[in-house]
Amino acid sequence: MSKEAIIKTNDLTKSFGAFTAVDKITFEVMPGEIFGFLGANGAGKTTAMKMLSGLLIPTSGKASVVGFDVFKQSEMIKKNIGYMSQKFSLYDDLTVEENIAFFGGIYGLRGDVLEHAQAELLQRLQLMDQSKKLVASLPLGWKQKLSFSVAMIHKPRLVFLDEPTGGVDPITRRQFWEMIYEAAENGVTIFVTTHYMDEAEYCSRVSIMVDGKIAAMDTPRALKDRFGAKNMDEVFYTLARGAKRGE
Amino acid sequence: MSLIVKNIVKTYEKGKVLAVDNVSFEVKQGERFGIIGPDGAGKTSLFRILTTLLLADSGEASVCGNDVVADFDKIRRISGYMPGKFSLYQDLSVEENLNFFATVFGTTVAENKHLIQDIYVQIEPFKDRPAGKLSGGMKQKLALCCALIHEPKILFLDEPTTGVDPVSRKEFWDMLDRLKNRNITILVSTPYMDEASRCDRIALMQTGKILAIDTLDNVIGSYKNKVFGVETKHMHQLSQFFKIHDAVHSCYPFGDTLHVTPKDALLKATELEASCKLAGFHDVVIYDLKPNIEDIFMNLMGQNNGI
Incomplete structure (x- = not known):
């Protein structure tokens, strides 16, 4: 219930040799926000996300995620966040049930707790009849719903969504955003990346990374006003075309 | 060829x-x-x-x-x-x-x-x-x-x-x-x-x-359906309202705008706007819109899936 930031970074930096992938980024994400994390390819988004999700130790600076320190408590961070991407989500050749059990197990759910979470998830998604089916046979929209729900099976307060809608049809893409809204309304904080600029408009706040730094961060409305832009596509274009690296 | x-x-x-x-x-x-x-x-x-x-x-x-x-x-x-x-x-x-x-x-x-x-x-x-x-x-x-x-x-x-x-x-x-x-x-x-x-x-x-x-x-x-552009500060609430609205066939967000396809192509933007205001959405602005490729794709998808 606290209004303390769920992600808090201060001059967070990651260097690989002489190359500074992420260069002193400072920002906060508040509970229940849908935070859009944008940037051109090579801007440093992936490196920043890896540090925030406990997969990569930063070079310098400070950051805490769900109350844990990224330098010293990365294992605790991993246990207390959810993660989903379009590229890596569910195992196609496991059944719905097996996928839920597998990911539930990874997130530390055991025995009755796991069974209960599994039943609840199937019920909520109305997938009871499909539980013995291979995930490969599900329509894309259902796969997405299942994958998002599985990423939250351990009821994390924060979920990282890495290009969750890449390559997805326009209806499923929008249905997915309804799920994001629903989760956010239930107090889950969403940290999302996307290459669809219309989706940037659905975020409470957006940051745009250019060459390892946060070049702009605000509500979509304020960013459009500041850059005199019609839409987020124009805002992104104005900022990212000035990028020096990546190419 | x-x-x-x-x-x-x-x-x-x-x-x-x-x-x-x-x-x-x-x-x-x-x-x-x-x-x-x-x-x-x-x-x-x-x-x-x-x-x-x-x-x-x-x-x-x-x-x-x-x-x-x-x-x-x-x-x-x-x-x-x-x-x-x-x-x-x-x-x-x-x-x-x-x-x-x-x-x-x-x-x-x-x-x-x-x-x-x-x-x-x-x-x-x-x-x-x-x-x-x-x-x-x-x-x-x-x-x-x-x-x-x-x-x-x-x-x-x-x-x-x-x-x-x-x-x-x-x-x-x-x-x-x-x-x-x-x-x-x-x-x-x-x-x-x-x-x-x-x-x-x-x-x-x-x-x-x-x-x-x-x-x-x-x-x-060649797209026959009518599409309205809808602007409001209350996107999520308004799209929920459109889901149960008698005159609305579909409603999808497009960035900071909603695209609404009415069931009846003769429905006027002003009529839909009036019904939103009646329901308490006072800031709503509705206008005729040229559909874009996603509007059309979604409509064709619906037909393809038998919706």
């Missing part, structure tokens, strides 16, 4: 999975033809059939007058192919990859340098770097150079912009624009609907079927 596709069908797993469902279309010499559709539409299967890497279950196809089965070897010589997955040699340098592809096709980089000059200058500073160590944008440029180096008559580009940021996507299409005067036929696929505007003609594809095929302007012009 540069490309003729007739009733192509492709299934997997002994006919259980229908990947390409009776697809037919033709592409003229020098035309840029876009296959627009999400993952699972059948785009890659179609590309593999046309590049002679996969046999169709039934149907016929020819590339520059060569049959995809009987004359497969001829097609391979005149085609440039950029697969969806990066498939250059990661441990060869930029320059080595380019030399390799030129040699395989019996030519040299020097002979055809003029074809790739515009693109190659952008990656030339990194010519000694292994291809695997390039950034996404540079890999894409190198892959295009390698596909072009033997002066193909036709280019097959399978999702060249997938996973690429909006700025790099624009740059990629600008590169294709510069090939215009070379009269190379380009078949290109993409899941990004907005890229339809960069093609001479498009086919909208979903679950193996072509839903529509024409120029973008004609696809939009």
Whole structure:
């Protein structure tokens, strides 16, 4: 219930040799926000996300995620966040049930707790009849719903969504955003990346990374006003075309 | 005709999975033809059939007058192919990859340098770097150079912009624009609907079927449904309201605007606006809107799925 930031970074930096992938980024994400994390390819988004999700130790600076320190408590961070991407989500050749059990197990759910979470998830998604089916046979929209729900099976307060809608049809893409809204309304904080600029408009706040730094961060409305832009596509274009690296 | 596709069908797993469902279309010499559709539409299967890497279950196809089965070897010589997955040699340098592809096709980089000059200058500073160590944008440029180096008559580009940021996507299409005067036929696929505007003609594809095929302007012009643009500060609440609204067929968010398709095409924007205000949405502004490609795709998808 606290209004303390769920992600808090201060001059967070990651260097690989002489190359500074992420260069002193400072920002906060508040509970229940849908935070859009944008940037051109090579801007440093992936490196920043890896540090925030406990997969990569930063070079310098400070950051805490769900109350844990990224330098010293990365294992605790991993246990207390959810993660989903379009590229890596569910195992196609496991059944719905097996996928839920597998990911539930990874997130530390055991025995009755796991069974209960599994039943609840199937019920909520109305997938009871499909539980013995291979995930490969599900329509894309259902796969997405299942994958998002599985990423939250351990009821994390924060979920990282890495290009969750890449390559997805326009209806499923929008249905997915309804799920994001629903989760956010239930107090889950969403940290999302996307290459669809219309989706940037659905975020409470957006940051745009250019060459390892946060070049702009605000509500979509304020960013459009500041850059005199019609839409987020124009805002992104104005900022990212000035990028020096990546190419 | 540069490309003729007739009733192509492709299934997997002994006919259980229908990947390409009776697809037919033709592409003229020098035309840029876009296959627009999400993952699972059948785009890659179609590309593999046309590049002679996969046999169709039934149907016929020819590339520059060569049959995809009987004359497969001829097609391979005149085609440039950029697969969806990066498939250059990661441990060869930029320059080595380019030399390799030129040699395989019996030519040299020097002979055809003029074809790739515009693109190659952008990656030339990194010519000694292994291809695997390039950034996404540079890999894409190198892959295009390698596909072009033997002066193909036709280019097959399978999702060249997938996973690429909006700025790099624009740059990629600008590169294709510069090939215009070379009269190379380009078949290109993409899941990004907005890229339809960069093609001479498009086919909208979903679950193996072509839903529509024409120029973008004609696809939009032939759309019969009315679409309203709706602006409000209360997007989420208003879209919930439209879901149970008697006069509304569908409502989808498009960035900071909602697109609403009414059940009755005679409904006026002012009438819908009045009903929103009555329900307490006082800031709502509703106006007639020219539908865009996503509106149309979603509508066709609905019909295709029997909704």
